[in-house]
Amino acid sequence: MTTLPVIDIAPLRAMDDAEMVERTAAAIGAASAEFGFFYADGHGIADSLVARLETASHRFFALSDKEKAEIAMAHGGIAWRGWFPLGGELTSGLPDRKEGLYLGEDLAADDPRVVAGWPLHGANLWPRAVPELRQAVGDYLDAAVAAAEALMRGMALALGLPAEHFAAGMTRRPTLLFRIFHYPPDGAPGRFGVGEHSDYGLLTLLGQDGHGGLEVRAANGDWIAVPPQGRMLVVNIGDMFERLTRGRFRSAPHRVINASGRDRLSWPLFYDPDFAAPVDPLPIAATARSLPRWDDVDVHAASGTYGDYLLGKVGKVFPDLAGKAFRD
């Protein structure tokens, strides 16, 4: 049975041992090309912090739908923040068997991106009944973004670029979206927690609890289980990295089936390019892929900014909200 590689990314956080940095970057490059997925150990997010986030997340989802609806996504406007109920998201055209809280970088009303009316940028909505969630999310994001920056150094080095190539360009001001998902215990066949999809941006750093259910499609079409391994993060490549690298890094389709009989929680952080950044392919040779893409979209043919790409995707996943949010 295939299992994904485990990579200790601590050398990319410290950046003080050139040989270890190089070895780690090479491992990241190989895993990104073969699977588009790997486990990251040594990510620097303290266990106690993850435990705080987990407890507060459970408390939130245990609230009644009426209480959760106080921060329903409809209240988040174009910032696209807040709670959506079970079945409220259509990842592959069908309702997912999950509920979730959409969060992101918490931007003040005077942030230039908010003033300019950029979709997906703005203030988070916080539940009154679980006040500790705000601090737990804030602390977690600080640590997870630092881990993402370390990973991006590895990605750059693996592509023969200077370590700070992305930090100086398309992720100088990244688009940061964060979600907390709850997959209720229902293993009925054909009921996907998340339908097959690939992620839109550069990198996803996924925290998951102990229950499992995530699967990734290998290049030969087989599904590989991605069970939890302690508190390691699952890192995966998104569409923009596949486009940037002309197919060398795989934006691999994945899905969730929660057959654990328990409530499963997960915490994906999407670390993506600046909304206004053009995502132009790097001057490297194109890699041919044998499998057709899961959604028939050609990420390599797309052009424009990351924002253009993201908005096209998001409107399909939340058809009701898209009409409201982009009405004018």
Ligand SMILES: O=C(O)CCC(=O)C(=O)O
């Ligand atoms: O919850 C998970 O394990 C995966 C979630 C996911 O794939 C996503 O949000 O893009």
Ligand SMILES: [Fe+2]
């Ligand atoms: Fe995903």
